[in-house]
């Protein structure tokens with residue numbers, strides 16, 4: 060990858076991180092404010108509950124004073140009743156006394172009502188006090204966390220800012236201007252190209268453009284969004300299997316410098332794969348275990364092309380598709396790579412299905428496959 064492009068990828072990463080950290084730092088005081096607002100709400104509830112108790116106490120004192128006044132009145136009426144001259148005057152005083160006693164009972168009922176209510180008031184105050192205590196502890200914890208997080212964020216931000224400045228000074232100024240210009244309008248200035256597409260704007264790239272990005276010899280831009288393009292080989296799709304299922308099986312070429320075979324049994328080894336290489340009038344044979352792909356025995360070399368040199372091997376063998384150089388075979392050592400073994404297994408399955416189709420042409424499913432294949 061071009062160093063400028065590599066630096067721009069890093070720069071974009073740094074800028075994203077700087078953006079995220081700034082957002083987080085800005086959001087933390089807002090969170091504390093929200094918790095404090097909730098705390099103020101609980102404080103108000105507590106004050107209201109306390110004020111209600113105060114008001115009740117005042118009312119109670121008022122009723123008690125009223126009762127005292129009424130009792131004084133009654134006592135005064137009683138004194139007067141001793142001195143009255145007429146029956147009418149006496150009756151009038153008695154009536155006043157009864158009225159005052161009735162008033163006393165009304166005030167006593169009100170005091171009783173307040174006493175019953177005071178249990179509820181006390182509970183309200185206690186609940187609000189408990190909630191306030193819990194919330195205060197919580198907010199202290201949250202504030203401490205927010206302070207620690209902000210400090211850590213600030214530290215990281217400083218580091219990322221330094222990293223960004225370093226990266227910016229390392230990139231070609233013209234390219235950096237183009238990057239900044241696109242980033243300003245589109246949020247990002249560089250995009251990965253994958254599967255013939257610009258991943259940022261999702262527009263298909265021209266084959267020429269895509270190849271240039273992959274070659275990484277010069278800086279390439281997306282025609283659609285103007286972002287600088289890069290290609291990450293590690294994101295490449297896995298290679299398509301050599302023999303795709305449900306497609307017609309290609310038949311091995313008769314004349315070939317290399318040939319692969321399957322045999323159901325081989326020198327008491329069970330199922331094996333045989334690889335033959337013709338090389339200037341001589342032929343070499345390698346034998347591999349079908350299940351594990353491990354090489355069995357040593358390479359055997361004989362005079363003549365393999366069909367003439369190893370006729371005893373081929374009587375009950377199935378020819379398979381396979382074409383790799385002898386250098387590759389040497390490189391694999393004494394074990395076939397899993398992907399190669401898979402290709403050979405798949406081809407063997409197809410070869411067997413083909414042979415079944417030929418021997419049971421009336422079988423409906425196989426017959427249709429056979430006709431599709433021929």
Ligand SMILES: [Zn+2]
Nearest residue numbers: 257260281284
């Ligand atoms: Zn694009």
